Amino acid sequence: MSPERWLAAAVRCLPADRAEWGAAMMAELDEVETAERWRFALGCTRVALFPPSKGGHGSMAKGILFTLALVAVAAFALWRPETGGAWLASAISLQTWTLLFSKVFLFDLLVLVGLTWSLVKRANGVQPFARIPVAVQQRGRLAVEVYFGLMNPVLYLTVITSGPGWRNTKPLGRGLDRCIRPRRVSWWQYGAGACTARRFGWNRRGLGRGCASCCGCRWCAWCCSV
Amino acid sequence: MQRNRPPSEQTISVLLALAAEPSAWRHGYDLCQQTGLKAGSMYPILMRLTDRGLLETTWETEPPEGRPPRHLYKPTRAGVDLARELSRKRSTEVAARLRPRLEGA
Secondary structure (H helix, E strand, O other), rough: OOHHHHHHHHOOOOOOOHHHHHHHHHHHHHOOHHHHHHHHHHHHHHHHOOOEEEOOOOHHHHHHHHHHHHHHHHHHHHHOOOHOOOHHHHEEEEEHHHHHHHHHHHHHHHHHHHHHHHHHHHHOOOOOOOOOOHHHHHHHHHHHHHHHHHHHHHHHHHHOOOOOOHOOOOOOOOHHHHHHHHHOOHHHHHHHHHHHHHHHHHHHHHHHHHHHHHHHHHHHHHHHHH | OOOOOOOHHHHHHHHHHHHOOOOOOOOHHHHHHOOOOOOOHHHHHHHHHHOOOEEEEEEEOOOOOOOOOOEEEEEEEEHHHHHHHHHHHHHHHHHHHHHHHHOOO
């Protein structure tokens, strides 16, 4: 694998509004001295996977990495219950939680399959959602980001830390217990709303999105604590 | 609302390097070599400066045969003004830091 081919694959992950920068990096790589080429290509790869956000939209790679990390932690806790996942195992063994957890997990998997498919398409130089209007694409991307970045963690945490199974298992510790118990999540719902508003700007649009994510988190917490 | 976060040291160094010759078009790799920044730091800075209207970009019109056109960068009027202001601020800070030592000598 040459640095050119590596970088060519990486820059295809750039969003359409940053595609020009991918071409700039590719052209610049041609001028880089041989000894520096791999270092230059790897530096550019980082930028291609995590470009600075423009107009409030972050990179898709961040959302995927975040979810993979979340799934890895949950999988580890389930695989080794004695190392701290006993409460998780007991919580999801209850039928209602199992149903909800499995639905959420299935939905996550479907979204991840969709994202992987779109990444593969992009890597092959095809725009995956070319027929869908740009405005719908942008809203879809925002919905996926809010779902993976904000609602999903709330959902997982409330599912795994609530229910009768919680009382029968070892507590997580006084501080953590207070923070993630479903009826006590309001402060980080507001935090999630504030983070969203900060990211999209303290204007009408950003505040609207902040309120939406706050309500989304609240809804998730309510669903899980009924 | 645009956030008015003060520019980082790396951003300042890129801006000053560009403003040293405000009318010259510069390449990304040249800027990396001049400022000592890696590509992974340089490109996000160039992207943000362009987004904020501090940098103008264009493509090489007549690239040598067999080579793709390179992206070129030049500071805008606003970029040059900001670079001057940052440079003035930096020299004032250096002078303020050196004054007690000079007075003590």
